[in-house]
Amino acid sequence: MSKLSFVAIAFAVAFSGAASAQSADPRGACKADYDKFCAGIAPGGGKIIACLNAKRDQLSATCKTVLDSRKK
Template sequence: MRYSLSLLLIAVFASVASAQAMAGNDIPDDVKVRCKADYSRLCSGVMPGGGRVLACFQAHKGEVSPDCADALSQMKK
């Protein structure tokens, strides 16, 4: 299970470059809701915008909750 989650996160964050082009307000509300706790826990010192939050999630990819990882993976679809 942990290995599968790691592979999912790698796939999600491999596309971070394209996702970073999105403005913070272009992130779907579902992702904001599902990743709120992860943002507070892992990236609260990161100012949203310019892909900085997504980069923070990438830097903490092993610590992101499964629900948030799922929400992030839905962004690229």
């Protein structure tokens, strides 16, 4: 395998892992939705999650996925 092929594969693996990690992080995956729908909600006691769930039909697909994964 050439060095260039190895580097290309390494970058692909690194970036796919970073994307997965970000989508699993509710702060990263739901930040735009929070800013749009729940910016006035103070953190604590699950209030932000409750706000996002109340706006579920308007959320991004990534944020919905992260919220669903937290229910398990």
